[in-house]
Amino acid sequence: MTLHIETPVFVADPDYSRSALPILLKMDAFQPSGSFxxxxxxxxxxxxxxxxxxxxxxxxxxxxxxxxxxxxxxxxxxxxxxxxxxxxxxxxxxxxxxxxxxxxxxxxxxxxxxxxxxxxxxxxxxxxxHPFDDPVLWEGHATLIDEVVARGHDFDCVILGVGGGGLMAGVAEGLDRHGLAHIPIIAVETFGADSLALSIEAGHVQTLPAITSIATSLGARAVAEHAFELTTKRPIIPLRVTDRDAVKACLRFADAFRVLVEPACGAALAALDVHPDIFRPFKRPLVEICGGIGVSLDRLTNWRIGP
The missing domain is CATH 3.40.50.1100 (Rossmann fold)
Incomplete structure (x- = not known):
């Protein structure tokens, strides 16, 4: 018996995003805590x-x-x-x-x-x-891959938002458990909370002076050392999107699936529209719908009409 529950996988049709691909959506927004x-x-x-x-x-x-x-x-x-x-x-x-x-x-x-x-x-x-830098947490987060594999879903990349890197570390562990270490992880951040991308560019962990993105759930000023090390050992593709891109993706997701998610989750969804060329080599992406409690219709609307 565990405190988390097994969450469903929804499928978005190819016309859902500019990638023109069928997309698997791992719905961890349905966890009792509202997030993975x-x-x-x-x-x-x-x-x-x-x-x-x-x-x-x-x-x-x-x-x-x-x-x-x-x-x-x-x-x-x-x-x-x-x-x-x-x-x-x-x-x-x-x-x-x-x-x-x-x-x-x-x-x-x-x-x-x-x-x-x-x-x-x-x-x-x-x-x-620690909310992201702990091997036990990574072990727990890996169960989302266990569930997808156990249900027989085929996927050829995993798209997720990155804050401190705990989710990415867990997904990497889950892929390893099932002999899927070759499957790329698409690691998405918003500008202003992009410590992983900056660290990859610098070749070592970088600390942001401040978080300037509205996606505060991605708001670790530096990723865990283990998360950065993963980028040197396995296929991980860092991407960035704007806050506006992330909010737009949240609103579109709410319209399509009647579920509210934070901009931190919207960032992963936005990548399919903002960077469609990145996904041309793939046939069936898996997106971790990480959820989040810091969202409401009013907040999404205010973010959309903000500067």
């Missing part, structure tokens, strides 16, 4: 709880915090979440409603994580959870 984050954080909390841990601390831009708070509630443990000021009031309220203590610290995830480490130093019995 429950796969990894749920596994970490389950294992720590089984080892006797009853208190957890986690920094997050929103989605990881909500997933961690959900996991703690289901297990009967306590959870302290630290978010940066960029986390929306709606996301903060959602986390509190799950019974977690919530602190706000700094302007970025890095600031929030520093505060979470301070809290953990003051509570030696608590487990400090």
């Amino acid at each position: 984050k429950l796969r990894g954080l749920g596994l970490r909390c389950e294992r720590d709880f089984a080892a006797g841990i009853r208190r957890f601390i986690c920094a997050s831009g929103g989605n990881a915090g909500f997933a961690a708070a959900y996991a703690a509630r289901e297990l009967g443990a306590s959870m302290s979440i630290v978010v940066p000021e960029s986390t929306s009031p709606e996301a903060r309220d959602a986390i509190r409603r799950l019974g977690a203590r919530l602190d706000v610290a700094g302007n970025s995830f890095d600031d929030a994580h520093a505060h979470a480490r301070m809290l953990a130093r003051g509570d030696g019995d608590a487990s400090l959870l």
Whole structure:
């Protein structure tokens, strides 16, 4: 028994995007936490709880915090979440409603994580959870590939959004489990939250001075070292899209499938329209619909009509 659920795979017809390809959509927006984050954080909390841990601390831009708070509630443990000021009031309220203590610290995830480490130093019995840089999380996220393969779906690339790189690391592990390491991962970021692409260009991990994209769920100023190392060992194609591209893709997805997703997820969908030439070698892409709680119709509309 796991805290996450098996999510369905939808199929978008070739006319859905400029790529003119049938697209598999792994619908992790349907997780109880609203995002894929429950796969990894749920596994970490389950294992720590089984080892006797009853208190957890986690920094997050929103989605990881909500997933961690959900996991703690289901297990009967306590959870302290630290978010940066960029986390929306709606996301903060959602986390509190799950019974977690919530602190706000700094302007970025890095600031929030520093505060979470301070809290953990003051509570030696608590487990400090990292929202993306943890092998147990990657193991949990890999289950999304397990499910797609178990259902017999054929795919020849995986498209996903990249923030800190935990999802990408998990997908890579899932592909390895099934002898599919040759399948390329299309790693999509928005301009202003593009630490992976900048790191690949520089040849080493780069730290952004600030996150300037509205896709705050991609808002790690630097990707995990492991995520960067993966780009040197396997086929990973970095792409960038604009915030406007990502929001447009969110609205189109909502119209087509009646599901709201964050711009961080919209970025992956937008890649098929913004970079159709990249997908010419492929016949059946798989898109991870990572979801996200920091979205509403009002917010999408405001983002669309904004500057």
